[in-house]
Amino acid sequence: MTRKIIIDTDPGQDDALAILLAFASPELEILGITAVAGNVPLALTEVNARKICELAGRPDAKVFAGADRPLMRPLITAEHVHGKTGLDGPDLPEPEMPLQKQHAVDFIIETLRNEESGSVTLCALGPLTNIAHVLIRAPELAPRISEIVLMGGGFFEGGNITPTAEFNIYVDPQAAQVVLQSGVPVVILPLDVTHKALTTAKRVDRFRAMGTKSGDASVALLEFFERFDEEKYGRDGGPLHDPNVIAYVLKPALYGGRYCNVTVDASNELTLGMTIADWWGVTDRPKNAFYIRDVDDEGFFDLLFERVARLP
Amino acid sequence: MTRKIIIDTDPGQDDALAILLAFASPELEILGITAVAGNVPLALTEVNARKICELAGRPDAKVFAGADRPLMRPLITAEHVHGKTGLDGPDLPEPEMPLQKQHAVDFIIETLRNEESGSVTLCALGPLTNIAHVLIRAPELAPRISEIVLMGGGFFEGGNITPTAEFNIYVDPQAAQVVLQSGVPVVILPLDVTHKALTTAKRVDRFRAMGTKSGDASVALLEFFERFDEEKYGRDGGPLHDPNVIAYVLKPALYGGRYCNVTVDASNELTLGMTIADWWGVTDRPKNAFYIRDVDDEGFFDLLFERVARLP
């Protein structure tokens, strides 16, 4: 039996790998891919999402454009990490498949209404703006969502866009608050775990060895993407954030975490967008998220290789 | 030529007077009345809105139900001021006119799309949740709004729900931020001006003297409503907040104010929901609202009496 997912994304090289992993996994039925502004503006992320579908040999997939800005703040982007297009690295052709006419938020709402309650999982790979729109506009749908598995935040590692904040949460902290307060089961894959899944040279080589279009594109994506982190951290390879979301949905046993309270600070500039995980349970704030801190990184990459190798 | 308005409201005794004033004014075309949670929960405010329409002899008016909770915070209500029903005082029958099926936010969006750009004014008498929904979901409509005239905030008078915050803004400070950052022309009628428009015994008597159903109901509304403020401030009569919004639309010359920056604090408990007006222009924050501080209170009440006397 397959699991129905919607992928909400702002591609992004690591988003691309996550989407490839999902397409290559027969356990998953991708109901739609919803683009959001994040790493680059919406006009680019929705095009990038379609490029990746075509790369995966899936021009039949449905891609929707969603919010072009955070709920309450101006958009901040990350071209310094992802390049001008957001998908710098491989040379992918302009997509021929169309963008869906429906707004991403309307698509998610309609899908949650029409599919069996509890059957749809939202996989969030970018700022949580689209998903917050859904929860603000149609709060009655919250109990129909199976779970929200998201890449975002960071507590023990600190942040990557400010000393305390991770990019996806910092871009739209209010959206993150809406998600965390929604009552929907939330699984968080923060920097604390993605920094344990590094794209070493040896791992990049395994993509190269596939000898497929997707394998070659993966190499180009990773070689561009890790550049920034290698300079910053001075280590071999960078963290591969977003594919962890799909890997968690496929094989939760690869991961270790704890159910605890997670709060987003939206009150002062020093700590704006910080995710505060009460990992040790020292406050009386209620547990509202499963916060993942550990990963079997070999297992994660094995899964990724095995699956991406199935693609054209 | 008439002016097209939508009244967004959480009745409330003073909302009731504002709606009566609007119905009694031939200069205004009321496209719809949209209810929001505020003084009391949504289930009551939408009923109250219909009761007032029927009192005004306008069962043909369209009443829509909107948001039942603020964007990001739990709902706070004010039964201690308005009574259990929100409309305690007069004995108004249960309404027979139907509630519209369309959601208030959808109605406002559709109306802004269909009416001539720049022709519709939003009159906001409660928390700004519905209007923020419109601006978040359809930001492209902001330039089509003529202006947003709202009752809310307070700076020189302090607040009425906390030492620093007025009720409408405190209930949904994030919604207020969305409105103030939208670029739509905003006119604010804060406590600083409504505390200059008091319902003295003499003024209540003028309603009594009308000898109409609406006049009698106004007396009952005001006598209940002023009770709270008389106890608090120990003066003759209380401020009549919301009708100032309609009076401003009808006769702006009754009012005096200044175009200045207005910011809502959402960052700390001490000052949550405070509207900070840079009245003296001592910061470099951009001017974004017309902040009203003065009123010709005799003129305001004369307008109110003259109009309400026209109703059945």
Place this chain on the structure above:
Amino acid sequence: MTRKIIIDTDPGQDDALAILLAFASPELEILGITAVAGNVPLALTEVNARKICELAGRPDAKVFAGADRPLMRPLITAEHVHGKTGLDGPDLPEPEMPLQKQHAVDFIIETLRNEESGSVTLCALGPLTNIAHVLIRAPELAPRISEIVLMGGGFFEGGNITPTAEFNIYVDPQAAQVVLQSGVPVVILPLDVTHKALTTAKRVDRFRAMGTKSGDASVALLEFFERFDEEKYGRDGGPLHDPNVIAYVLKPALYGGRYCNVTVDASNELTLGMTIADWWGVTDRPKNAFYIRDVDDEGFFDLLFERVARLP
């Protein structure tokens, strides 16, 4: 019987009038004048304090220099209001009387230890840095202070240095917190009351009519000082802040206020240094200050004229 006071001050034209009022009042015994950085740096305020003593014919008074910067923030000054010297206006000679060698904070501590417990009142006319030093270093002396009467803050009027903050509190909000949390009886004369005591042309004329050196200097001080406020508020005369502190000590019956909680916000830039008075008692924060809002302004100026006329 005389009342023993220490005047802590950052002269300032209005500080000068306050000190003249005190010297001219036989009910008061001035144990010392302690200078603090505020309107202008300490190097000027201590000189200004001595100039005023000599103007009052009291070269025997003791002037001490205290803190040259706030507890935790860099010093902000107000030359745009007070002029380069802090005492622009009259042409006062350089003082010949010496500055005391003892540090102002040591002097206050020693005085509180040596004088009878409960016999000394601290009159604070500037940022509260010196007094906070005393309370931080020797908290055991708090119960020996009769009361702290201070000019500072503002709630209903808003601020004068930011939209929400008054100068004395804004310069050293941490010091203000220390004072308000000390348990010492605190009387606050905020902008809300000083803006009701205006130096009209007619009132300035009464100083001119004295025909004394002090009267002439008062005219020159006031004519310089009110310039700033007249431009800002466009009214006849400006508020005369600091002499209200001395007038309150002499004749509390001139004033009206309320015992309530007063808190200083030190947590965010929007409202930094704001004094939040829970005037209406809507929170459960404990009452910790007597917050003055009303003044018999004719009585205040009559007292001021009658006294200053006694000086040379």
Place this chain on the structure above:
Amino acid sequence: MTRKIIIDTDPGQDDALAILLAFASPELEILGITAVAGNVPLALTEVNARKICELAGRPDAKVFAGADRPLMRPLITAEHVHGKTGLDGPDLPEPEMPLQKQHAVDFIIETLRNEESGSVTLCALGPLTNIAHVLIRAPELAPRISEIVLMGGGFFEGGNITPTAEFNIYVDPQAAQVVLQSGVPVVILPLDVTHKALTTAKRVDRFRAMGTKSGDASVALLEFFERFDEEKYGRDGGPLHDPNVIAYVLKPALYGGRYCNVTVDASNELTLGMTIADWWGVTDRPKNAFYIRDVDDEGFFDLLFERVARLP
């Protein structure tokens, strides 16, 4: 040549080990030990400091009592970690040596004035209240301090008293701000490094093997102290915080860190007392501290054993 230090401390079992290490190290001349309120109230910390001096065979050492409460907040203590006395574990006799009459703050000020400029290092093992008093009262002495080496804060590990704050900084965040803004060279040994120096059973055994009074007391101290952390973290042994300060002064080569900006958040409850280290240099905040993140833990314990073994 010996290095002159003052140890400011709130003993505390780990403070005790730090003091023993200092006494056992001929490279150090301990000018005085200043007690501060922290783990337990001042009345206990000053007694504990004297008990440790006597244990080390140094009843001639000078112990001073300092601040009994943080600058601006009520005192929070940690009996749940350290036991009722703050030094639970070994059975140490009541001290016979006297407490010095001089206040700790006066002692530090006098010492900094009298010793050669740049010759005195302050080793801070508790809340920074005493040292902040010195810097507030006598800011002109800041350039005479060689450096301030302190145990406090935590960034990558999160906090130990709240999810974001370490105890010493949380107890007096304003004092920490004063220290970090003072311009004095500051070296920080945060939880991020002390959590890498664990008291394993094997290491405790090395103390036991000494067969001295100090060795036995160390065992009792550590066995009590690690109980709390073992329950919390479920690992063998707990971090040994404070001796790292003395070890750093003795052998900085054991440690690795980075010169970066460190800020203390004092603005909101969620992150109160958090030390925010701009480790990656992503802000333009100026570098103001040497933040230590790595330790040669074998080297640290070897130093500790070798030295404590010299004591009676």
